Amino acid sequence: MEIKAETETYPLYLGSGLLARAGAILREEGLTGKVLVVTNPTVGAFYLAVVVKALAEAGFDVQTVTIPDGEVYKRLDQLTKVYDAAVVGCLERDSTILALGGGVIGDLAGFAAATYLRGVRLVQVPTSLLAQVDSSIGGKVAVNHREGKNLIGSFYQPSVVLSDLEVLTTLNEREFKTGLAEIIKVGLIGDCTLDAFLRQHSTAVRRREPEALLEIIARACAFKAQVVTEDVREKGRRAILNYGHTIGHALEAETGYTVYRHGEAVAIGMAAAAAISVELGLATPELSRATLEVLTLYELPTTIAGIPAEQLLARMAWDKKVKNGRLRLVLSPRVGDVLVKDDVPPELILAVLRRMGAA
Ligand SMILES: O=C(O)C(=O)C[C@@H](O)[C@H](O)[C@H](O)COP(=O)(O)O
Numbered sequence: 001m002e003i004k005a006e007t008e009t010y011p012l013y014l015g016s017g018l019l020a021r022a023g024a025i026l027r028e029e030g031l032t033g034k035v036l037v038v039t040n041p042t043v044g045a046f047y048l049a050v051v052v053k054a055l056a057e058a059g060f061d062v063q064t065v066t067i068p069d070g071e072v073y074k075r076l077d078q079l080t081k082v083y084d085a086a087v088v089g090c091l092e093r094d095s096t097i098l099a100l101g102g103g104v105i106g107d108l109a110g111f112a113a114a115t116y117l118r119g120v121r122l123v124q125v126p127t128s129l130l131a132q133v134d135s136s137i138g139g140k141v142a143v144n145h146r147e148g149k150n151l152i153g154s155f156y157q158p159s160v161v162l163s164d165l166e167v168l169t170t171l172n173e174r175e176f177k178t179g180l181a182e183i184i185k186v187g188l189i190g191d192c193t194l195d196a197f198l199r200q201h202s203t204a205v206r207r208r209e210p211e212a213l214l215e216i217i218a219r220a221c222a223f224k225a226q227v228v229t230e231d232v233r234e235k236g237r238r239a240i241l242n243y244g245h246t247i248g249h250a251l252e253a254e255t256g257y258t259v260y261r262h263g264e265a266v267a268i269g270m271a272a273a274a275a276i277s278v279e280l281g282l283a284t285p286e287l288s289r290a291t292l293e294v295l296t297l298y299e300l301p302t303t304i305a306g307i308p309a310e311q312l313l314a315r316m317a318w319d320k321k322v323k324n325g326r327l328r329l330v331l332s333p334r335v336g337d338v339l340v341k342d343d344v345p346p347e348l349i350l351a352v353l354r355r356m357g358a359a
């Protein structure tokens with residue numbers, strides 16, 4: 001698959017056994033020289049050795065740096081560790097930072113690549129389902145601020161994305177489900193065939209049957225690639241990928257990035273977006289029913305456990321879609337379609353959040 005970002009196009013490799021071929025593939029793509037691999041201890045224990053071996057055998061000068069596992073570490077002090085490793089390793093402008101991990105590693109290493117020496121090459125090797133279908137594609141790289149999610153970042157495209165489906169076998173159930181939330185999102189915002197597949201084949205998907213996984217991952221990647229190709233810097237259409245994220249990010253930040261996985265927060269955010277759409281009369285109650293049905297099928301959360309609604313609303317002010325001080329929410333008239341509204345009354349948002357369990 002090819003992804004076009006303004007003047008550049010980069011390849012996305014999707015298949016099995018790609019980690020062991022990483023060095024050869026990067027050579028074929030024209031990369032040379034030093035590679036700094038950024039990973040975390042959990043992923044590193046499984047895959048660092050195989051990737052380092054593959055790179056060294058292909059003639060790359062490889063160094064590594066490890067960041068603790070978890071969204072709470074997607075922050076500036078951990079980013080400094082990557083810069084320090086880049087300095088120690090004497091990375092040059094055409095050196096590469098390779099992100100080996102899930103969304104946290106991809107976003108943090110990506111931001112390091114965007115900023116070190118004003119930009120070195122970036123290779124994304126996503127090892128979580130969420131990173132494979134979402135965060136490794138499209139060039140959004142960032143770290144969190146305690147006030148808000150992804151507040152410090154950039155748009156910076158990778159040179160190559162390598163998504164090895166075999167790594168999904170070692171993913172724990174919670175991580176797997178958080179990735180499914182972003183795939184469900186794609187079904188709800190635009191790919192009705194994917195939505196139908198997820199509803200009809202939930203057993204095969206939950207069992208991680210390879211054909212079912214390939215079908216949903218390839219569809220989600222293709223949809224995202226098409227949207228970001230059209231609107232790399234989120235001037236318009238790309239905002240649809242933020243469905244469920246305004247409330248989802250508020251939940252993550254309000255709970256210190258320690259309670260919800262990103263996909264869990266987005267699942268709750270999508271349930272809320274559907275309920276707000278119904279309350280506003282944009283959609284019939286069928287939208288909420290169908291949204292809750294698919295999220296429940298994959299055991300994703302749809303309620304908010306006692307978090308103050310006013311505080312969540314205050315957090316939403318940090319959303320990057322805010323324009324002239326106005327909140328812009330991605331809502332939906334029906335499954336497979338979305339629209340952006342900037343005039344949703346705050347009282348209506350608060351009422352929906354409280355109905356979902358917020359205090
Ligand atoms: O790629 C995008 O654009 C998205 O909005 C995809 C989201 O799933 C992803 O979580 C993204 O990082 C959120 O971006 P942000 O700009 O709201 O921080």
Ligand SMILES: [Zn+2]
Nearest residue numbers: 134182262266
């Ligand atoms: Zn997301």
